[in-house]
Amino acid sequence: MKRRNFIKNTALIGATTAAATTALSSPALAQSKKKWIAVSAFGKAGLLGQALDGFANSVGEMSAGRLTIDTYHAGELVAPFEAIDAVQSGTAQMGYGAPYYWTGKSDSISFVACMPFGLNVQEQNAWCYYGGGIDLADKTAYNPLGLKFLPMGNTGNQMGGWYRKEVNTVADLQGLKFRMPGLGGEILKTFGTNVINLPGSEVLAALTSGAIDGTEWIGPAADLGSGLYKVCKNYYYPGWHEPATILDSFYDLKEWEALDDDLQMIVKQAAANTNLMVLSRFQAANNTALQTLINEHDVNLAPYSDELIKAIGERATTVIPELAQKSADATELYNNLVTFRKTMVQWSGYSEGNFMNKRIAASFQTI
């Protein structure tokens, strides 16, 4: 029996049996206490490690200890990219990472993270919570893996990435050894880039050894701490490949379905809260970190050239739909996202995009 039903039923018994209810409630509450293990693809020390710990603490506190979650960060229990295996095998009950880390498991799951030139963060959240996105991601990507999905963080618009040498032309992409997960990496492959996927914890070593020539990571706040500037000095924007990447929490589907309604609500709200807090923390810290990178670490900040943006954009229009043909699930997810994107691009053109262009006019800078 779910706890809520238990409470409803005992309430029906009425005040005269209060003593009996009290006698019952202690073992019933003890029975419903759960202890979960969470495994993460992200390191403990960084913002995303703190986000997972904060999530776990708040679930424990809000549920008054009825659901407690022990967190294991990257490498503490399993290797970063094995977080999904740990949940599928029952070693852990939940995992934390980014959907495109699990591309080997699913042809559709990368589309949940973001699409090159796709939705920005407001639009991603609109899709998730009021565009049917969470349900569709479950149907086409997570449920087939025995998992339940909830968004639990967003990077906002990322930086384009770090390069040892300048990249200005399409020719510069050829033969480049570059770390880029997800759909963006699939586009670069068609330009002859040697695309490599590595967990964040291994990127600096790979750059230092020369195994890779460059990498995208997240944005200034996360990138400063990762020390990538020690090897690469060319830092490009904007993150065409990751306009706003959803970080995923995923749960053993059977554990999720067995959870009492009120505990499901607590987990849902804690995940949504973490979603907003991760974005807000990145946003609040990004510019200060960027200025530190420029002024203290001699980083060259530059926009991608028009040539590159134009060429990559054109290539995206053929590569992404092709990738969406790999399975019926991927096709369904992609088609839904494309339709949603069209209406969002139109709305954002009248609102956010238009406003931001007006705001940067010189006369408003003194406010």
Place this chain on the structure above:
Amino acid sequence: MKRRNFIKNTALIGATTAAATTALSSPALAQSKKKWIAVSAFGKAGLLGQALDGFANSVGEMSAGRLTIDTYHAGELVAPFEAIDAVQSGTAQMGYGAPYYWTGKSDSISFVACMPFGLNVQEQNAWCYYGGGIDLADKTAYNPLGLKFLPMGNTGNQMGGWYRKEVNTVADLQGLKFRMPGLGGEILKTFGTNVINLPGSEVLAALTSGAIDGTEWIGPAADLGSGLYKVCKNYYYPGWHEPATILDSFYDLKEWEALDDDLQMIVKQAAANTNLMVLSRFQAANNTALQTLINEHDVNLAPYSDELIKAIGERATTVIPELAQKSADATELYNNLVTFRKTMVQWSGYSEGNFMNKRIAASFQTI
């Protein structure tokens, strides 16, 4: 004693006194049950009425009934703009509205809502949660009124507003009777506009009677339901006056401070969750509503003219700092926001703003 301390203390008693603990816990839990009344400035039927009800339900469910909140929407217990008085007088324990509705109570509180040409929604949330915004709003605006503040919704970038007749020049603003709360209205006053503030429930009647010539409201999703198109056909963008308006939940400060730590966390997370959900729901619905307004209700969608935007922007740079001189609290809040805005405008220029301009290039439209 706070409940968390009670649990800690009883845990220290140890397992041998489990029976005594059980006997104690029933009256202790009963004692700590609280029932709050919430009053809102918004109508029950709309998205914001549903948001408040959803918030109250989730607090009740997550707290397993230890804190239940009865909601009274606009006019159900008090008039919309009297919500703050109801909380200050102890009739209600929390209220819901928009900070600029309480301008009569505080010279600084309008700055909490938003600033003309100010922060967008990502930036507002970054300021609130990781830029010290909530604490500063409490210090400079809410605490002096005996209240605690938490953001509980954001409209995102609003539409510019509804006008019976076209407005193209500065001369068109003179003598206009226009509803616009907050700092934007203060700017319009300097152009000779007769600025009026009315709760949403009274706007359509005022338009119909000719008491006002136009109004700003929120955005298409909310505006469609309000029926403003029945009187006004000219619908302008972007919302220079409200780039991203924070909706406020506010709590009797003594009630808030008396709340157990875990109940404070539940309320905080439910409010942050509602903050994200309100924005996401508006975003998901806005463009469909906008197309309905255009195609089924003959609404003329138009950008504000460059002349108007330029003139209003220049005026903002003198009017807003003057308003910030009204009190030390307002000055402190304004100075903080201006500093935060500078770093955000810089970062958004490299990220969101830059990306959105790249994305609207024609070649990406087919994705």
